[in-house]
Amino acid sequence: MSTIRRSLGEHQEAVASLLTPVLAARGAADPELIALAAAGALGRVTSHEILTAIPLPPFDNSQMDGYAVCAADLADASSSRPVSLPLGFTTAAGDAPLQHQPGTASPIMTGAPIPHGADTVIPVEQSIPPRFPRLSRRGESPPNGTVCFAAPAPKGQFVRQCGEDAPAGTPILPAGTRLTPARIGALAAAGISEVAVQPRLRILLCSTGDELSGARVGDASKPLTAGLIHDANTPMLAAALREAEAEVGTLRCQDEAEALQRAITVAAPGYDLVLTSGGISAGAFEVVREALAPLGAEFVSVAMQPGGPQGLGTLTLASGRIPVVCFPGNPVSALISAECFLLPLLRAYAGAQAERPREERRLAHDAQSPRDKHQLRRGRIESDGRVRLSAPGSHLLSELAAADVLAHLPPGRDAFPENTPLEVWRIND
Numbered sequence: 053m054s055t056i057r058r059s060l061g062e063h064q065e066a067v068a069s070l071l072t073p074v075l076a077a078r079g080a081a082d083p084e085l086i087a088l089a090a091a092g093a094l095g096r097v098t099s100h101e102i103l104t105a106i107p108l109p110p111f112d113n114s115q116m117d118g119y120a121v122c123a124a125d126l127a128d129a130s131s132s133r134p135v136s137l138p139l140g141f142t143t144a145a146g147d148a149p150l151q152h153q154p155g156t157a158s159p160i161m162t163g164a165p166i167p168h169g170a171d172t173v174i175p176v177e178q179s180i181p182p183r184f185p186r187l188s189r190r191g192e193s194p195p196n197g198t199v200c201f202a203a204p205a206p207k208g209q210f211v212r213q214c215g216e217d218a219p220a221g222t223p224i225l226p227a228g229t230r231l232t233p234a235r236i237g238a239l240a241a242a243g244i245s246e247v248a249v250q251p252r253l254r255i256l257l258c259s260t261g262d263e264l265s266g267a268r269v270g271d272a273s274k275p276l277t278a279g280l281i282h283d284a285n286t287p288m289l290a291a292a293l294r295e296a297e298a299e300v301g302t303l304r305c306q307d308e309a310e311a312l313q314r315a316i317t318v319a320a321p322g323y324d325l326v327l328t329s330g331g332i333s334a335g336a337f338e339v340v341r342e343a344l345a346p347l348g349a350e351f352v353s354v355a356m357q358p359g360g361p362q363g364l365g366t367l368t369l370a371s372g373r374i375p376v377v378c379f380p381g382n383p384v385s386a387l388i389s390a391e392c393f394l395l396p397l398l399r400a401y402a403g404a405q406a407e408r409p410r411e412e413r414r415l416a417h418d419a420q421s422p423r424d425k426h427q428l429r430r431g432r433i434e435s436d437g438r439v440r441l442s443a444p445g446s447h448l449l450s451e452l453a454a455a456d457v458l459a460h461l462p463p464g465r466d467a468f469p470e471n472t473p474l475e476v477w478r479i480n481d
């Protein structure tokens with residue numbers, strides 16, 4: 053085991069220093085064109101500022117079902133002397149704008165273009181009678197009948213102005229904006245069907261361990277036999293990386309250093325980062341350490357629990373140089389390592405909130421923690437708002453799956469009495 057010992061913060065800085073240039077280079081690569089309607093558009097990051105070529109809304113239109121009028125025609129209306137106007141032709145959403153005759157009331161539906169010459173909309177409920185009579189659209193027999201109004205209305209009432217949301221030529225999204233449903237909607241409203249997006253970081257995720265069922269070629273469909281376990285880390289870490297908008301390829305390798313070197317050398321081209329899990333602590337068969345230390349990875353001990361053993365560096369392979377980050381194999385350790393060291397960097401690159409939502413919660417019970425380590429415990433929020441910690445074992449993946457928060461027990465003390473306030477990160481939301 054390496055004697056290099058780091059604090060959580062020091063290792064966060066070391067991983068950030070390794071990956072900052074990698075992310076910058078990836079961000080400077082040619083953007084990808086993606087269809088807005090594609091499932092994969094959500095979460096991508098715009099590579100350029102995007103303008104709307106048309107005004108939004110594209111024409112003056114009605115905010116209400118009612119009557120388009122000239123406000124001046126209703127200036128003298130009152131409940132004792134309602135103004136009666138003859139009906140004009142009706143405009144529905146999707147119709148081209150009509151010509152409004154002053155001194156008439158043109159029935160209009162929500163979203164329909166305001167007839168030329170009208171400047172105000174009176175909702176149908178405010179007319180007398182408060183419902184539409186038989187209406188005539190363009191091309192049908194001329195309308196007849198009248199409608200009354202018992203109050204004046206301000207000019208422009210319930211008219212949604214052309215360009216009020218965004219005038220033509222104005223930016224709707226700056227470069228570096230994450231596509232959310234609302235942003236996809238705004239682009240679609242502007243008639244944009246494809247956008248240029250920043251390329252994703254490509255991560256080769258490599259899980260090791262002879263104990264992993266399916267690790268050896270041909271074993272994948274065999275039932276779990278004695279001594280073997282299912283590979284939790286590959287799907288779990290792949291999901292976490294994808295949630296943070298990375299592109300993920302996976303590789304599983306048995307505990308044989310040369311085989312791992314060969315597999316990574318063959319698979320690495322086309323990726324920006326190699327991420328491994330397992331094989332880095334103090335055992336006799338630490339395959340990742342054995343395979344990758346000679347190629348340039350450094351293995352350190354971080355004063356945290358779980359996630360103590362860590363590795364990082366730049367590998368020099370026959371196929372090129374590539375940065376590597378190594379997480380411990382215990383599943384809880386692996387995911388918490390990702391939360392602490394990698395996911396915030398990926399989320400920031402993807403234009404998302406880098407950090408998990410944080411809050412302060414009081415402990416529901418006394419707790420112990422190693423004085424020299426930063427402990428990250430899984431916890432449930434109780435009905436009184438306090439946090440109850442689960443057992444600290446880093447194999448307790450079901451406890452992690454059931455947790456509401458990760459609670460920080462900082463170094464420097466070993467006793468945390470009931471009601472001690474702790475910083476917690478919300479997870480599993």
Ligand SMILES: Nc1nc2c(c(=O)[nH]1)N[C@H]1C(S)=C(S)[C@@H](COP(=O)(O)OP(=O)(O)OC[C@H]3O[C@@H](n4cnc5c(N)ncnc54)[C@H](O)[C@@H]3O)O[C@H]1N2
Pocket residue numbers: 259260261263264281282283284285286329330331332333334335338358359360361379380381382383385446
């Ligand atoms: N003598 C010492 N032993 C250990 C130390 C130590 O400092 N001295 N550190 C412990 C800590 S802390 C951790 S964490 C683990 C890290 O071990 P490795 O990174 O070498 O990981 P492995 O030994 O390969 O696996 C550990 C554990 O996790 C299981 N595992 C591995 N990969 C997967 C996977 N893909 N899916 C599900 N589970 C996986 C594996 O079976 C082991 O149980 O070392 C401690 N030991």
Ligand code: MOO
Pocket residue numbers: 356357358359360361380382385446
């Ligand atoms: O540090 Mo290990 O990562 O506790 O379980």
